[in-house]
Amino acid sequence: MILAVSKLKNPSSPAGGYRGRFAPSPTGPLHAGSLVAALGSWLDARKNGGKWLLRIEDLDTPRCIPEASQQIQSQLLACGLSWDEEVIHQSQRNEAYLRALERLNGLECLYSCTCSRQMIANTLASLGIETPRNQEMVYPGTCRPTNLSRKSPESFGELQQAWRIALPSNCHIEFEDLALGPQSQNLSEEVGDFVLRRSDGLFTYQLAVVVDDAEQKITHVVRGQDLLSNTARQIYLQEVLGYKRPEYLHLPLVLDEHGEKLSKQTLATQINTQDEKCSLMELRKAAKHLGLKNLPDGENVTIAEWLLAATHAWRS
Numbered sequence: 001m002i003l004a005v006s007k008l009k010n011p012s013s014p015a016g017g018y019r020g021r022f023a024p025s026p027t028g029p030l031h032a033g034s035l036v037a038a039l040g041s042w043l044d045a046r047k048n049g050g051k052w053l054l055r056i057e058d059l060d061t062p063r064c065i066p067e068a069s070q071q072i073q074s075q076l077l078a079c080g081l082s083w084d085e086e087v088i089h090q091s092q093r094n095e096a097y098l099r100a101l102e103r104l105n106g107l108e109c110l111y112s113c114t115c116s117r118q119m120i121a122n123t124l125a126s127l128g129i130e131t132p133r134n135q136e137m138v139y140p141g142t143c144r145p146t147n148l149s150r151k152s153p154e155s156f157g158e159l160q161q162a163w164r165i166a167l168p169s170n171c172h173i174e175f176e177d178l179a180l181g182p183q184s185q186n187l188s189e190e191v192g193d194f195v196l197r198r199s200d201g202l203f204t205y206q207l208a209v210v211v212d213d214a215e216q217k218i219t220h221v222v223r224g225q226d227l228l229s230n231t232a233r234q235i236y237l238q239e240v241l242g243y244k245r246p247e248y249l250h251l252p253l254v255l256d257e258h259g260e261k262l263s264k265q266t267l268a269t270q271i272n273t274q275d276e277k278c279s280l281m282e283l284r285k286a287a288k289h290l291g292l293k294n295l296p297d298g299e300n301v302t303i304a305e306w307l308l309a310a311t312h313a314w315r316s
């Protein structure tokens with residue numbers, strides 16, 4: 001057992017004050033759903049007199065579109081959602097992720113895994129465990145050694161094997177979501193030892209987001225509810241790496257007419273920011289989705305005026 005994770009309380013915001021972020025994956029331009037996350041996190045930062053950072057999560061390079069990072073930045077600016085500090089690209093930060101992986105290695109909580117998805121599915125089937133569609137398979141621990149040990153750092157260079165974190169048994173995580181209230185997840189039962197580095201050498205979202213949120217001193221993570229089920233894993237990694245836990249606020253998702261989350265895969269159309277009127281219309285739709293009321297609805301309202309009013313209305 002590494003730590004009594006669930007016993008640790010949320011630390012209060014550090015002295016530096018509120019630091020929020022928007023962390024899109026550049027798999028395409030912003031759509032109605034991603035604008036909701038951008039606007040919600042921007043308003044929360046501004047309302048709290050904080051900083052709002054932009055981080056481009058372009059780790060999964062095969063899925064990224066080269067021009068999307070620039071498109072997203074122009075769309076945000078067209079909507080008046082400007083950021084503080086330099087934009088960070090995860091594709092440039094492999095060294096930081098490797099350092100974190102090496103620290104975890106020093107704590108003797110990593111092991112390598114050569115299971116394919118199919119092998120995991122077969123093992124689960126032979127154990128009589130069914131994974132509902134759309135749900136991640138719980139890793140059954142096939143490659144986990146009985147005694148964990150520190151691996152030679154060179155072994156991280158060997159491809160064709162993934163690196164997983166070994167969870168303590170009954171790893172139960174609890175946290176308070178600022179919008180949704182108390183949340184909990186038993187990682188051992190619901191997730192299993194999860195991957196930090198894939199067999200193709202790419203670091204996973206879970207590791208990268210935790211390292212970046214910590215190094216950028218993020219105090220508040222405001223993002224879509226589709227990411228809620230990742231939060232316990234991220235909190236666990238923060239505890240093991242000795243990072244501060246930020247506050248979490250998960251925003252309502254925008255669904256399409258079939259009740260599916262809007263995404264590149266569902267061919268969500270990009271927001272229209274060709275002029276100020278169009279951008280304002282997109283912002284108004286996003287604000288409605290966030291439940292904001294009594295915003296100026298006149299024809300001649302500028303984006304700046306509207307954003308100011310929205311900031312006042314945000315969670316008041």
Ligand code: GLU
Pocket residue numbers: 022023024025057209222223224227
């Ligand atoms: N890059 C992730 C996404 O676009 C979001 C990461 C986060 O906000 O934690 O879905």
Ligand code: ZN
Pocket residue numbers: 112113114115142143144
């Ligand atoms: Zn394995």
